[in-house]
Amino acid sequence: MGTLGNLIWWIVLGGLAGWIASMIMGTNRQQGLLMDIVVGIVGAIIGGYLVSLVGLGTGGFIWSLLVAVLGAVILLWIMRMVRGRA
Numbered sequence: 001m002g003t004l005g006n007l008i009w010w011i012v013l014g015g016l017a018g019w020i021a022s023m024i025m026g027t028n029r030q031q032g033l034l035m036d037i038v039v040g041i042v043g044a045i046i047g048g049y050l051v052s053l054v055g056l057g058t059g060g061f062i063w064s065l066l067v068a069v070l071g072a073v074i075l076l077w078i079m080r081m082v083r084g085r086a
Contacts, residue, residue, distance in 0.1 A: 013061075013068055014040030020065075021072030025080070043072025050074075 018040030022028040047067035
């Protein structure tokens with residue numbers, strides 16, 4: 001897969017992960033598609049870092065999605081704490 005394919009992969013995975021995380025955290029009505037994508041991509045980075053710390057390897061689409069959702073939920077939780085809406 002080339003660079004464009006990787007970019008599309010990150011956007012699709014990020015959008016899906018961000019949307020699922022926003023549903024879990026109850027922020028779906030406050031954020032739109034672009035924010036879902038950003039939260040999902042940053043969440044994928046956070047989640048990937050965390051699972052690498054505990055020694056878990058990589059997997060297919062489902063594993064990547066779960067890791068991204070985990071990271072996105074953590075990101076949304078941190079954002080909620082910073083904003084003082086705990």
